[in-house]
Amino acid sequence: MSTGQATLPLLNTTLENCRMVIIGVDPHKDVLVAVAVDGNGRQLALRDAPARPRGYKTLLAWTAQFEQRLWAVEDVRHVAGGFVRCLLAAGESVVWVPTQMSSDYRKKVRASGKSDPIDALACARAALAEDLPAAVPDTxxxxxxxxxxxxxxxxxxxxxxxxxxxxxxxxxxxxxxxxxxxxxxxxxxxxxxxxxxxxxxxxxxxxxxxxxxxxxxxxxxxxxxxxxxxxxxxxxxxVPQLLALEGCGPLSAARILAETGDVRRFTSAAAYAMHTGTAPIPASSGNTHRVRLNRGGNRRLNAAIHRIAITQKRMHEPARTYLDNRRAKGNSNTEAIRALKRHLARRVYALLKNGPDHAQADTTVQAA
Missing domain, CATH: 1.10.287 (Helix Hairpins)
Structure with a gap:
């Protein structure tokens, strides 16, 4: 890596190389349960270890048998933060798996019920199927x-x-x-x-x-x-540039910064929209073309963007025009606000990616 602009490795979650092994981890206060799966989602091995520094070293030594590996840790940072910091310090590739996503994939596991190995397997398979952002060192x-x-x-x-x-x-x-x-x-x-x-x-x-x-x-x-x-x-x-976005106050900007972390870990604005839960989910049938509410993603980040959207609806004329145009095209008020939130997620991504020098960048909503 050059000493200039830092770059993050892109994690190819399509895993074209089937030799890649995914290590799904279900973290708890006292124990870490890890499941290794291959590029087809087949379980290879299972291991647990104390949720302590000695346990971190145990899991690292156990996974040394897999030449190419990616850690998929359930996003419970108050119990998994120290473990992930240890992995990153050791040069490992790590992704966070949102708890709701791991719950959804647990339902797809053939074994019924809920247990730590099942949860770890769900995390691994979620990382295998989804384009998840890489975990990065604390900033x-x-x-x-x-x-x-x-x-x-x-x-x-x-x-x-x-x-x-x-x-x-x-x-x-x-x-x-x-x-x-x-x-x-x-x-x-x-x-x-x-x-x-x-x-x-x-x-x-x-x-x-x-x-x-x-x-x-x-x-x-x-x-x-x-x-x-x-x-x-x-x-x-x-992040002074976020304050230039109409309707974004200091607390909303702080929540966006806190939940986003290093924006470079997202490969595109679309990947960031998935993380915020503002990416639309198709719900069309026949001649009816609609999208439904996305309940995935980071809900705190989604709430911050929602507050900005509601504020813009009340006091930002370009946003009001945008919402009027969406409703004129047949969108309900709720659907129009979802579209505005998707637009705001794109603007937030651009502002964070461009940096503080673009604090005065144009934040106007383009009429649709």
Whole structure:
């Protein structure tokens, strides 16, 4: 590899060379189960090992018998991340198999039921049949993903506490509880209103719990806001070009960066669309030509693109014109939005591939 522009090896998942062996791996917290299959999907060998560094070395030594090999690891990164990092450091070729895809291929395995060997075999056969992106070493995207996931966890905890606080307030005074707008108990204005209300109440266990909850809600809201600022700063550094896309805010841009990783691991815009779950699935019959919802791909990435599409529908005139034209051709509103999402996936891929220097690139939707 040259010292200039880094390139990623293209993994030929059609496997024209039948000597290629696919190692499907079903990862768990305590054990890794690996199944080796040949280019025709026939199972060759089965092995398990502890989900620890010594187990990683065991599996690497076991697969040394296969001269050409490709690892297909189920995409459960909180338990498989360390294993994949070890494989990449050893110079192995690895692809991530989405959990939904491995589930679909498990249903095609001749053996009925569900077990770790069956899941590993499903991962191997999925990699054999599908054009999956290569796993790459960790980049700044992993740091963004960790911050983003941590913020979402804190926000989720805050929402649950707001719900509990609302029920306690309802128990103390239903009339006052009815004056608090839903989903706004974390806002400073309503925090203050609740605190003033509680200060007027006689001491009781319910009041004490409410005071504790409101304090914790304030802490979580402040930390979530701080994390959002940190994430926004990282987005400006690493993917400012995404912010030029109408309807794409810092959190959506961060989610796209976090779930995409190194965009060069995708061989084309079409491969990226499959990863985002925006590639249409034909559902035509006779003279009826339609496509149906694609439930595959990375759902978090799909959700980010969906948010951009809905925002553009509301406030971006070229997108509104595009949707009107699609509906004029017979598409339903849902089908038109799916078409817009497919277009946005293509634009996102181009922006990521071109890099920050193209932050001012044209992001206009072409009327169809």
């Amino acid at each position: 700044e995207a992993r740091n963004v993903k960790m911050l983003l996931d941590h913020r979402e966890d804190l926000v989720g905890e805050m929402v649950r506490m707001c719900s509990r606080l609302r029920w306690h307030l309802h128990d103390i005074d239903p009339d006052f509880a009815a004056t608090i707008p839903k989903h706004k108990l974390h806002r400073p204005k309503w925090n203050k209103s609740v605190q003033e209300f509680l200060a007027r109440q006689a001491g009781s266990v319910a009041v004490a719990i409410c005071v504790e909850l409101i304090g914790r809600i304030q802490e979580l809201a402040q930390r979530a806001a701080q994390l959002e600022r940190e994430i926004a700063a990282l987005v400006v550094i690493h």
